Amino acid sequence: MSKSRGQWGSKVGFILAASGSAIGLGNIVFFSANAYKFGGGAFYLPYLIALFVIGIPVMILEFGLGHQTRRAFPESMHKAAGKPGEFVGWWALMNACFIVFYYITILGWVLGMLIGAFGQLWQETTPLKGFAMDELANPHGYFFSMLSSWKPMIFVAIVWILNAILVRRGVATIEAAVKVFVPLMWIFMIVLIVRGITLENGFQGVWLLFTPNFEVMKDAAVWQGAFSQIFFTLSLGFGVMTAYASYLPKDSDQTSNALLTSLMNCGFEYIAGLAIFSILFAFAMVPAASTLSMMFFIVPTGISQMPGGDPMVMAFGLLFFLLLLLAGLSSSVSLVEGLASSLIDKFRISRAKAVGLFCIFGFVGSAMFTLPQVVNPGLENDGTLGLTLLDLVDHWAFSYGLLIVGLLECLLIGWAFGAKRLRAGVNSSSRFNLGSWYDWLIKLIIPALILYVLIVGIKGEFAGLYGSDYGPNYKDGFSWMVNSPQFILVGWFVLTVGASLIFTLRGKYSEGSQ
Amino acid sequence: MRSSFRPMTLLAALLLTALAPTYAWAGIEPAKKFPRNQEPVNVTVTTTEDAPAAGVDLYATYRPGSNVASEQLVGKTDPQGRISWMPVEAGLVTLRAEMPDGSTQTQNLSVIYSEVPIMGLLVMVIAGIILYGGVIRGFSALNKLPADLPPDT
Numbered sequence: 038m039s040k041s042r043g044q045w046g047s048k049v050g051f052i053l054a055a056s057g058s059a060i061g062l063g064n065i066v067f068f069s070a071n072a073y074k075f076g077g078g079a080f081y082l083p084y085l086i087a088l089f090v091i092g093i094p095v096m097i098l099e100f101g102l103g104h105q106t107r108r109a110f111p112e113s114m115h116k117a118a119g120k121p122g123e124f125v126g127w128w129a130l131m132n133a134c135f136i137v138f139y140y141i142t143i144l145g146w147v148l149g150m151l152i153g154a155f156g157q158l159w160q161e162t163t164p165l166k167g168f169a170m171d172e173l174a175n176p177h178g179y180f181f182s183m184l185s186s187w188k189p190m191i192f193v194a195i196v197w198i199l200n201a202i203l204v205r206r207g208v209a210t211i212e213a214a215v216k217v218f219v220p221l222m223w224i225f226m227i228v229l230i231v232r233g234i235t236l237e238n239g240f241q242g243v244w245l246l247f248t249p250n251f252e253v254m255k256d257a258a259v260w261q262g263a264f265s266q267i268f269f270t271l272s273l274g275f276g277v278m279t280a281y282a283s284y285l286p287k288d289s290d291q292t293s294n295a296l297l298t299s300l301m302n303c304g305f306e307y308i309a310g311l312a313i314f315s316i317l318f319a320f321a322m323v324p325a326a327s328t329l330s331m332m333f334f335i336v337p338t339g340i341s342q343m344p345g346g347d348p349m350v351m352a353f354g355l356l357f358f359l360l361l362l363l364a365g366l367s368s369s370v371s372l373v374e375g376l377a378s379s380l381i382d383k384f385r386i387s388r389a390k391a392v393g394l395f396c397i398f399g400f401v402g403s404a405m406f407t408l409p410q411v412v413n414p415g416l417e418n419d420g421t422l423g424l425t426l427l428d429l430v431d432h433w434a435f436s437y438g439l440l441i442v443g444l445l446e447c448l449l450i451g452w453a454f455g456a457k458r459l460r461a462g463v464n465s466s467s468r469f470n471l472g473s474w475y476d477w478l479i480k481l482i483i484p485a486l487i488l489y490v491l492i493v494g495i496k497g498e499f500a501g502l503y504g505s506d507y508g509p510n511y512k513d514g515f516s517w518m519v520n521s522p523q524f525i526l527v528g529w530f531v532l533t534v535g536a537s538l539i540f541t542l543r544g545k546y547s548e549g550s551q
Numbered sequence: 552m553r554s555s556f557r558p559m560t561l562l563a564a565l566l567l568t569a570l571a572p573t574y575a576w577a578g579i580e581p582a583k584k585f586p587r588n589q590e591p592v593n594v595t596v597t598t599t600e601d602a603p604a605a606g607v608d609l610y611a612t613y614r615p616g617s618n619v620a621s622e623q624l625v626g627k628t629d630p631q632g633r634i635s636w637m638p639v640e641a642g643l644v645t646l647r648a649e650m651p652d653g654s655t656q657t658q659n660l661s662v663i664y665s666e667v668p669i670m671g672l673l674v675m676v677i678a679g680i681i682l683y684g685g686v687i688r689g690f691s692a693l694n695k696l697p698a699d700l701p702p703d704t
Contacts, residue, residue, distance in 0.1 A: 049690075076619040077642065078671060085678055238585050241663045245642045247678070248664075248671030253619045262618075297689035304682040321659040323616045323643055468692070 044284050050212040051289075052297050054371070055281050057215040059272045059302040060222065061368030062143065062361055066331040068270060068306040069313035073324050075262040077245045077314070079253035083263035088303055091486055092267040094478050095443060096278060096295040097471070098450055101463040103282030104291050109379040110276025112546050113283070114446070117454035120541060125445045127537035129276040130376055132438035134536075135529065136275075137372040138402035139427045141200070143329070144365040145193035145407065147358055149183045150176075150333060154354035159341055167411035168420070176337040177416075184421045189407045194400060196369070201396040203370045204377060207388060208284050211370055218363045225360040226308050232343070232353060233315030242318030246310045261493050264486055265440070270306060271299055272368070274439035274446070277375040292467040316340075329424075332361065373399070383544050406430075429525040432503045436494060438533070444487040451480035502526075579609075579646045579658035581636070588641040588665045594625075596632045596648045596656070603632030608649045611636060615645035615659070638662040 045051040072080045106113040111126030118125075150158060157163070163178030164171060167185050172178060183189060203214050234240045253259060272278060282291065313331070316339040317324065324335050340353045373395065380391040408423040419425040450459055456476035464470045504522035579596050586592040596604040609625040628634045628648075638644065641664040648656045
């Protein structure tokens with residue numbers, strides 16, 4: 038007996054959920070940090086090109102796969118390419134698992150900052166314990182004081198409970214939530230833009246974002262950054278889009294869905310870029326080219342300098358952190374759903390059990406990144422053990438894991454399942470038919486581009502493994518861990534590959550399950 | 552059941568709170584808060600005792616903190632601690648002075664564009680049309696279909 042799968046209540050609900058999944062913390066802050074890192078206008082044109090060359094085609098692939106197999110990612114990949122495919126599917130989810138652990142830790146910190154935005158965050162300094170300095174100017178002081186306490190553990194628990202509530206009835210509860218969250222996110226972002234561009238010379242920031250610098254565009258690193266950004270921002274390589282598309286009826290138009298979801302995501306980044314760059318320009322703020330720095334220090338510092346007095350500062354501070362929380366939640370629920378639906382599909386357990394187990398396990402995982410021990414009292418780097426672990430794990434799981442999954446899924450679908458077969462399935466219910474060019478994009482061009490980005494990244498690691506320069510600033514007690522980025526690399530690889538192998542080899546999918 | 556959530560009402564209310572003017576700042580001080588690209592601006596460098604820092608090397612880093620940063624040696628300050636600097640690029644800039652005592656002073660500032668950059672305007676408009684035109688077209692196509700999805704059988 039097969040239990041019927043849930044289904045989206047409306048097409049708009051599906052689009053909002055898929056775009057809500059894609060629109061996350063990365064769109065609001067990572068895009069702007071990345072765009073600045075690679076020269077603003079020099080980045081935007083390569084980014085737009087990457088959207089059409091790599092982003093939308095892979096989104097069509099993931100939607101098409103879920104739609105044709107009507108299963109979560111591992112089983113979809115199993116149906117498409119057998120056991121090797123299933124292994125890639127589980128590996129994508131194990132990576133997503135690591136990412137959701139620290140993603141929810143970050144959301145816990147966002148919740149802490151949201152609470153601080155009611156007043157404490159806007160005071161001049163915050164006293165610190167355990168660090169080399171007795172106090173530190175805000176927002177840095179507030180942030181590190183919070184990180185070195187156990188409070189974020191409570192915030193993380195709250196965020197996991199919210200996730201459990203939002204996915205408890207699958208697409209029904211997710212759809213209800215995103216119908217409120219996604220419009221709210223757009224509204225809050227529009228308000229931030231209006232505030233940003235009406236600051237003195239705020240609009241000049243817009244030119245900084247869009248004016249191309251062709252000299253800088255000759256640098257291959259700019260293109261590498263743009264292609265990576267598109268992959269990450271569209272939530273590709275997580276298996277989420279396949280899981281979401283598996284809940285669509287058989288006659289859904291996957292080309293239009295992919296186009297709409299991708300354009301909405303990048304449209305949101307467009308306005309997020311306008312808001313953030315106008316604030317950067319108006320207050321001459323130099324971002325440290327890191328998401329967390331932009332999110333917790335740069336933008337809050339800009340907000341604290343806003344005219345209109347304390348009420349205005351508080352209002353925009355609350356607005357910004359609420360926006361981050363909503364965007365983060367709409368993405369984290371999709372990751373939790375992607376994992377939960379895969380467990381349900383393979384091990385035939387109830388949704389309540391799958392969600393409950395995963396959320397408890399997830400809380401323990403997130404707690405690792407919340408560890409408040411001060412390991413870097415001088416704050417030359419990350420400060421606490423939790424933040425250091427997050428930094429290192431994020432580097433491997435996010436910068437490499439997703440791209441490797443993307444590469445393998447394109448090769449397996451392109452060559453083993455057949456790009457032509459996938460295309461025929463997509464075209465059967467689409468208004469816009471994909472031509473044979475799509476096959477070559479999936480089979481050759483996109484894998485070659487991903488491989489190039491990976492090789493450039495790995496070449497950089499030989500010059501100095503990520504995190505290997507941390508050592509001298511850290512306390513002895515944890516130096517074995519933070520002095521050994523190899524430890525984190527091996528740990529991430531063994532855990533994700535090991536768990537994927539176990540999930541692949543244990544249990545069997547029932548034949549013809551629909 | 553229809554939701555009572557009204558996004559446009561909330562947007563209008565929030566927009567009403569989103570308008571007003573700006574602030575103030577402090578070692579390396581340009582004569583203008585927002586220097587203009589390709590227009591010379593006087594910069595005064597002072598020591599921590601607020602005395603003019605004479606003979607100090609001043610550098611301008613364009614796109615500071617990015618992977619594509621570039622540095623320009625502006626020159627040495629005169630006995631009054633002043634120097635004339637002509638920005639060669641609009642955007643974020645960090646001015647850095649190497650002080651005689653070996654310390655370094657920095658000041659971030661924004662250099663405004665001397666005129667509206669046509670290419671920037673073009674990219675902004677074209678990107679906007681592609682992204683939002685596509686979204687509007689996509690949603691209108693969705694609305695042409697029945698609101699409720701067919702049964703999943």
